[in-house]
Amino acid sequence: MITMKPKAQAFLIENNNRVIEVRIVSVSDGMSVVRPLHSNGGFRVRNNRLYETKEKAEEVLTKLSHRSVVHNEEKPISTTQELVFMHPHSLGW
Numbered sequence: 480m481i482t483m484k485p486k487a488q489a490f491l492i493e494n495n496n497r498v499i500e501v502r503i504v505s506v507s508d509g510m511s512v513v514r515p516l517h518s519n520g521g522f523r524v525r526n527n528r529l530y531e532t533k534e535k536a537e538e539v540l541t542k543l544s545h546r547s548v549v550h551n552e553e554k555p556i557s558t559t560q561e562l563v564f565m566h567p568h569s570l571g572w
Contacts, residue, residue: 489529490536498536
């Protein structure tokens with residue numbers, strides 16, 4: 480578990496596609512306010528989204544990228560069915 484102290488360095492997975500380095504600004508109630516190192520802004524995240532090292536964050540990121548979407552095999556989505564376009568005005572919008 481990462482030490483949640485102000486001014487500590489941590490790593491965060493941003494948009495499920497990259498790892499960024501952040502500095503913890505404040506901690507309270509399982510949440511932390513963090514600031515990316517190369518930015519003036521900041522945002523609040525859950526403590527379980529912060530990682531001690533870049534390697535740990537990249538390991539989780541690779542696990543996330545290997546997830547696959549499984550559709551219901553009993554009811555496959557038809558790709559040959561024609562979709563009829565309905566203008567929003569014809570629907571009363």
